[in-house]
Amino acid sequence: MKILVTGGAGFIGSAVIRHIITNTQDSVINLDKLTYAGNLENLLAVGEDPRYAFEQVDICNRTELDRVFKQYQPDAIMHLAAESHVDRSIDGPAEFIQTNIVGTYTLLEAARTYWNALDVERKSAFRFHHISTDEVYGDLPHPSDQANATEHLFTETTAYQPSSPYSASKASSDHLVRAWLRTYGFPTLITNCSNNYGPYHFPEKLIPLVILNALEGKPLPIYGKGDQIRDWLYVEDHARALYLVATQGKVGETYNIGGHNEKQNLEVVQTICNILDKRVPTKTSYAEQITYVADRPGHDRRYAIDASKIEQELGWKPQETFESGLGKTVQWYLDNQQWCQRVQDGSYQRERLGVAY
Template identity: 50%
Template sequence: MTLLVTGAAGFIGSNFCHHWRGAHPGDRLIALDALTYAGNAANLAALDGQAGFRFVHGDITDGALVERLLREEGIDTIVHFAAESHVDRSIHGPAAFVQTNVVGTQVLLEAARRVWLAGSGREHRFHHISTDEVYGSLGPEDPPFHETTPYAPNSPYAASKAASDHLVRAWHHTYGLQVTTSNCSNNYGPYQFPEKLIPLVILNILHGRRLPVYGDGTQVRDWLHVADHCRGIEAVLRDGRMGETYNIGGFGELTNIELVRRLCALLDERFAAEPELARRFPDAPQARGAPAESLIEHVTDRPGHDRRYAIDPGRITGELGWSPSHDLTSGLADTVGWYLANGPWWTAVMDGSYREWLSQQYGGGVLPQNQEGTS
């Protein structure tokens, strides 16, 4: 297989690239990313220079670039991660979400249609990664989302992803493009950009900063380790039925406040067991004998905040034999360990020095002018 992975330098996309290279070393990977604020080429540094791997700095809304890559590289599979994905950012600036998530998906679909259906006629697959947020919000006793749950998005982000899901479905039914879609629950694990809840809590504790919790903190999310998500996508690419959607969930429902408390407890335990952490992170509350929970601060809830998400992964489990290999307890402990062990990565992301690394790797001026103020 020759895969075009969009959003390849982002959190889930980069984890997928590492997973696929390990599981399918004979396949070729073309990694496409616009390198906006959450796209970090350093996430793929370990793959640079490997035979069968190529990084391309470019935007999915550039139809000519996408079509050229499909033709020149002989791509037969698109794995489409590229998306604006932060709900708070979508509330304050929805236009970027429509441009990337809706227009960008349409551009990809059209390029694929021109090359695969009107051109080469090769066997192909367009796999689209989406989110459980397209389904809206659940009540405390409601059954989890399944593939036929009606769409009811409540944020600009969720609405833009719902629109992209519909476009993928339409290009299959109208034009015959061979597509699959997966809707996942909240991911966590290595390389996650620090604006998201789990890395934000970990790094705020290490720096002695407040831990903001929206409202009463009883919003429920289903947490999925990114490695299990990558395995789920692999299962769909291998055996998924064309035109179908597969929900991928982690069987990890937890309230936000309980999640924050678990992370606090994990870091308290690590500081107690490893005295050198107090020297490395002198601003952390544990360095002065205080628990991490002392940093928790409840803040005003955001508009349209969904109360509960939960995924029923029965279809992918029953049809494709997939199941998560990480439970939330071990997965969170591993994730805390990864951030403690990879200080240079998140320090570079947070202080902006990775821009210099990026320029050294890929030449000056790699970030378009209209993106300069976004990270």
């Protein structure tokens, strides 16, 4: 197969491409605008492979999308290109509306035009896989507020209640994808994933930010009391799941992908500190750098995924535990300090975002 991956230079997209090139015979066209979070260094391991091609294209540029479709003739699309940081969406929601909603619309229309011109066999085999987030569902009951809260999980039929400009823009794009299936018969699938972590994660996100701040002796900021709960998914487990859905998933279906690892944010930070205490010991524990700051506006308190559908129907389940995945992640950042310095180009120095509201 020829698979067009949008946002392939980003954190999850690059993991997907590395997985496909390393573990399958398929070829990949990486279409990425190369914003601050896109980095071709993430793909050095596969960049010279003849089955890999790169196109620097904005998904809002219909002319360029049409050219790429005509030139490469893909058999499937895995759409990961998105603005994805909640705090940035609070500061500047316009970019999220443009990329996540207008961009998804533009890509859908370019793909539908291309799909309509395919012969019957290729048309029936074509797939458009839209990658989304569990944040579209809003949040779940928290154990501190409800005794049986842990029995509540996001399923594929949970109603959408997005809380932030980011999650609202992703919810909007999900609705567009479903509408293009219903109205035009365009063959789409959707996945909604929990919080990813792992190598090559841009250091605005919690885990890489804490690792790097800890090593530099900087404060480790915790929003509110740090009792917000997230389900953590190792990015390479997610990449396996996404490829499985793109190639074996049923058209029109939604699949939730989670790591079965509910952790409070404070527990995540403390675990990172414990790992660093053992691997890069100092006179005091890194946990002494933990600092509590004002909570994020509209902060969701708990996310938790029921991933039983993808396990039962497609046979996927995560291979990494939170402990094994986090250990690998911390070690990767210890071994790749130069990468960390290069991706922080001076415009972002791990300062707090999302307070201008």
